[in-house]
Amino acid sequence: MRDLQDYSTDVGQDNDSRKRKLDEFEWETSKENVIPLKRGRNVSDLNKALRAHDSFQTKMRLDDEVKAKEDAIKAYDGDDPLADWVEYVRWLEVKMPEDTRKKFTVLEQCTRALKDNPRYHNDMRYIRLWIQYADLVSNPKDIFKYLYQNKIGECVSLFYIGWAYVLETMANYPQAHKIYLKASQKYVM
Structure with a gap:
């Protein structure tokens, strides 16, 4: 017969094992809040990001990182x-996957900040x-x-x-x- 100490060790290991398995599927409980990406997501990074938002300290650290990134841009x-x-934007997609509002705000700020810079009008990244x-939207x-009227992207097939x-x-x-025809006339397709 096994003694009580052996049994408690097994139970502790079972709990740890269950917790690890639950952590592997953290995204399952939050996927309606995560913005899908066409290129897909790394599930382990997504799980880490979603678990991290449960902690106040992590939220504070993320806020500090956001401020540092915004200060660096300015x-x-x-x-x-x-x-x-x-x-x-890529950092936001990894570290704050469920924060659609923040991503929207950053994209809006970026597109507005660079809209008058002709250097970026046909830059694929932009x-x-x-x-x-x-x-x-x-x-x-x-x-x-708006983009077409301002000649932004006119030479980019995307x-x-x-x-x-x-x-x-x-x-x-x-x-x-008509848009496809217009693109083929511009020789971008």
Whole structure:
């Protein structure tokens, strides 16, 4: 017969094992709050991020990191400010996957901050940020109209694909076809 100490060790190991298994599926309890990414997510990073938000200290640390990233963007004096914005958005997607409002705000700030810089008008990174922003607004068609009117993305195929996709989801197939034709006339497809 096993003694009580052996049994308590087994129970402790079973509890640890169950906790690890539950931690592996942390995202299952929060997936409706996580913004899906077209490129997918690393499940272990996602689980870590979701577990981390349970702790007050972790929230404070994340707030400090957000402030540091925003301060770095404001103080940036290099030749590619877009790189910091792109890195910040990716960081948000990993560290704060359920915070749609924060991502929306950062995308809006970035797209507005660089909209008058012609250097970025046909930069694929910038167009991707605009498309991510359009994915979060209620009427993405207006975003694409704005971009087209301001010649942002006019030489980037992803711009036309995104615009046509939005029109197709609205069942506006004739207009989507026109966008594809416009893209082929620009030789971007």
